[in-house]
Amino acid sequence: MERKMINPLVKxxxxxFEAAHPASMQQGYLYxxxxxxxxxxxxxxxxxxxxxxxxxxxGDTRISQTLKSIVIPTFDIKLLQPIIFSxxxxxxxxxxxxxxxxxxxxxxxxxxxxxxxxFKTKDKDGKTRAFNLIDGGVAANNPTLVAITHxxxxxxxxxxxxxxxxxxxxxxGTAKVKENFDAAExxxxxxxxxLYNGGTTPIIDSFCQASADLVxxxxxxxxxxxxxxxxxxxxxxxxxxxxxxxxxxxxxxxxRLIDVGKALLKxxxxxxxxxxxxxxxxxxxxxxxxxxxxxxxxxxxERKARLGEAGLKT
Numbered sequence: 414m415e416r417k418m419i420n421p422l423v424k425x426x427x428x429x430f431e432a433a434h435p436a437s438m439q440q441g442y443l444y445x446x447x448x449x450x451x452x453x454x455x456x457x458x459x460x461x462x463x464x465x466x467x468x469x470x471x472g473d474t475r476i477s478q479t480l481k482s483i484v485i486p487t488f489d490i491k492l493l494q495p496i497i498f499s500x501x502x503x504x505x506x507x508x509x510x511x512x513x514x515x516x517x518x519x520x521x522x523x524x525x526x527x528x529x530x531x532f533k534t535k536d537k538d539g540k541t542r543a544f545n546l547i548d549g550g551v552a553a554n555n556p557t558l559v560a561i562t563h564x565x566x567x568x569x570x571x572x573x574x575x576x577x578x579x580x581x582x583x584x585x586g587t588a589k590v591k592e593n594f595d596a597a598e599x600x601x602x603x604x605x606x607x608l609y610n611g612g613t614t615p616i617i618d619s620f621c622q623a624s625a626d627l628v629x630x631x632x633x634x635x636x637x638x639x640x641x642x643x644x645x646x647x648x649x650x651x652x653x654x655x656x657x658x659x660x661x662x663x664x665x666x667x668x669r670l671i672d673v674g675k676a677l678l679k680x681x682x683x684x685x686x687x688x689x690x691x692x693x694x695x696x697x698x699x700x701x702x703x704x705x706x707x708x709x710x711x712x713x714x715e716r717k718a719r720l721g722e723a724g725l726k727t
Contacts, residue, residue, distance in 0.1 A: 421612035438613050457660070460527045464518055471514040476503035479513070482558045486549030487519045490529055490571040496544065501562050511544070519546035524617070526660060555625035557582050577715070578639065580632065581708055584649030586673070587622065588657035616650050629685045646676050646708060647685070649692065678702040 476483070482500040489496045503510035511534050519530040529547045536542060553559045557580060564578070594615060601604075607616040627645055636645040655661045656669050682698040685691070698704055 456524075456528045457526050460518070460522070463521070463527070464514075467514045467517050471512070471517065474513045475510050476500060476513060476516060477510045484556065485516050485520050485564050486553040486556050486559050487544075487546040488549060488551040489545055490547050491543075491545040495549070496546060497559055497563070501563055501567060506536070508534045508542040510534070515544075519544070520626065521548040523548040523659065524544065524551065526612070550621060550624075553624070553628075554621045555582070555584070555628040558628050561632070561635075578636070578641065579644045579708070579711060579715070580636075580646070581705075582629070582632070582645070582647040582649075584625070584647065586650050586652040586657060586670075587625075588652060589617075624683075626690050630687055630690060633685050633687060643698075644711075646682065646704055648677065648682075648705075650680075677707075 476485075476498050477500060479500050484497060484499040487496045487498065488494070498509060498511060499517045511532065515530065515532040519532075521527060522529050527548075531543070531545050531547060533544070534542050549556070550585060561578065561580065593611065593613070599615065602610070603614075608614060629649075632645055632647070633642070636642045650673065652673060655666050656673060658666070678701050680701055681694040681696075682704045683692040683699050684695040684698075686693050701706075
């Protein structure tokens with residue numbers, strides 16, 4: 414009975430759509446419709462090629478074996494809590510000393526694009542610990558505070574000066590703000606409207622943008638409070654069109670991204686306006702290129718000072 418009722422409804426919808434739209438528009442809508450349907454049925458990519466490359470390149474290397482200290486955020490979808498992997502924690506807790514390939518696969522598992530990743534480790538007593546992880550951007554789209562927190566744990570134990578913090582935060586670019594939606598429009602949305610609207614994903618975009626911007630504001634306030642605001646530099650840019658996509662890897666788009674990066678070096682360094690949350694030119698600083706050079710000098714001087722204190726040759 415249900416099937417008999419559904420078939421006429423499908424035919425009516427089909428004839429109505431064909432009558433209302435020319436053939437060329439039908440193809441466009443059909444293509445978008447199929448893309449939307451596919452994205453609702455599973456991740457866009459299987460991830461198999463990415464996984465094989467990471468496993469091949471990283472082999473049996475574990476978090477504790479990295480040449481430099483690292484901090485990588487992930488999110489456990491089963492426990493609904495962030496899981497942070499770091500060199501510091503891995504050396505203290507063997508259950509967090511996972512294969513670097515597993516952690517990289519996990520932190521890149523962006524919802525709707527790539528599948529989540531499951532793996533297991535063992536603690537010092539041989540007890541199994543299971544991880545069910547997805548993209549770390551869900552918990553920390555801007556991981557600046559995550560890194561500061563982990564370094565702080567080491568500084569506090571060593572009783573070092575918090576004012577020596579230096580943070581260079583490099584954003585990967587955000588989509589150019591078009592102000593497409595407003596309260597009146599979103600008040601009419603249901604579940605589907607928030608998940609997919611006009612080729613965008615409003616709920617995901619809102620969470621990601623809010624998370625990254627709020628961290629930038631908090632970090633700016635922290636460094637001002639420590640009276641070392643020049644020790645914090647955030648470099649970010651708004652990207653137009655396909656350059657803002659996370660998966661358009663054509664040769665042309667990659668060249669455009671290189672051009673964007675080169676142009677960004679020549680732009681005036683910016684800082685976040687704590688009141689509005691928007692970026693504005695920092696007139697006390699030079700261009701991004703000049704500030705990066707200045708940062709490199711400060712790091713070099715700090716390293717020489719530390720080696721001098723340890724009695725080692727620079």
